[in-house]
Amino acid sequence: MKSLNGKINSGKNSILLLTKRDMKKKKSGKREIIEWAIFLGIFGILFGTGLHTPVFGFIQGLILKTGIIQPSIDETPSERADYNFALVDQDGNKVPFDNFQEKAVFVNLWATWCPPCIAEMPDINDLYNEMNDKGIEFVLISLDDDFQKAKDFVKRKEYDFPVYQLASSLPAVYSSNAIPTTYVLSPEGNIVVTKSGMAKYNTKKFRKFLEELAARQ
Numbered sequence: 001m002k003s004l005n006g007k008i009n010s011g012k013n014s015i016l017l018l019t020k021r022d023m024k025k026k027k028s029g030k031r032e033i034i035e036w037a038i039f040l041g042i043f044g045i046l047f048g049t050g051l052h053t054p055v056f057g058f059i060q061g062l063i064l065k066t067g068i069i070q071p072s073i074d075e076t077p078s079e080r081a082d083y084n085f086a087l088v089d090q091d092g093n094k095v096p097f098d099n100f101q102e103k104a105v106f107v108n109l110w111a112t113w114c115p116p117c118i119a120e121m122p123d124i125n126d127l128y129n130e131m132n133d134k135g136i137e138f139v140l141i142s143l144d145d146d147f148q149k150a151k152d153f154v155k156r157k158e159y160d161f162p163v164y165q166l167a168s169s170l171p172a173v174y175s176s177n178a179i180p181t182t183y184v185l186s187p188e189g190n191i192v193v194t195k196s197g198m199a200k201y202n203t204k205k206f207r208k209f210l211e212e213l214a215a216r217q
Helices: 002-049 052-065 115-134 147-157 204-214
Strands: 086-088 094-096 104-110 136-142 163-166 181-185 190-196
Touching: 104 115, 104 204, 115 136, 115 204, 136 147, 136 204, 147 163, 181 204
Parallel strands: 104 136, 136 163
Antiparallel strands: 086 094, 086 163, 104 181, 181 190
16 A cells, blocks of 8 residues: 555655756747747847948958958969059049059948948048058948948048949959958069958058058059
C-alpha cells in the first residue's frame, strides 16, 4: 500500500514539475514575442519617419572610428579612368569631368538615403580639410534624385567638400552595385583605388598615398 501511495505521490510531483516547466516555457515564449514586437515596432518607426538613415549611419560611423575598415591601397592600375562625362556643381554650373585630367582625384558616389554613405562623411570631410591644399581634387557625386537634398544635407552638417550631380551618364568603368563607392584616379589617368562600401580614409597611410599621387602632377 505504501509503495502504491509512493508511486501516486511521485506521479503527482512529476505532473507538477511538468506543469511548472510548461508555464516557464509559455512565459519565456510570451517574453520573446513581446521583445520582438518592441524591436519590430522601433524598426518600423525608424523607417516610417525616415530616421533609420541617421541612426544606422551613426552606428556605422562608430564602427568606422575603430579603423578596422580601410581601403586597400594598390598602385597597380585596375583600369583606365574615363573622363567622358559631365557634372553639375552646387551653384548649377556644368563641369566637364575632363577638367580633372592629369590630376589626383578622389571620387565618391553617395546619397543622403544611404546609411554607410552618411557614416563615412565626417571622415571624408576631415580628409578633405587635410588634403585640399595639397593638390588633391575631391569629387563627391550625389546620386539623390533631388540634388537639393544633397546640398541641404552638406550645408546642415557644415561639410566643406564640394558635391556634384551627374549631368550625363556615368561611364561603365565607374559602375557599381553598391554605394558608397570610392575611386582614386592617378594623374596618369588610371584608377588606382576602388572601394565599394564605407571605409575610413583619413589615415596617415592613405594621406601619404594621396600626397605621393599629387606629387606626380
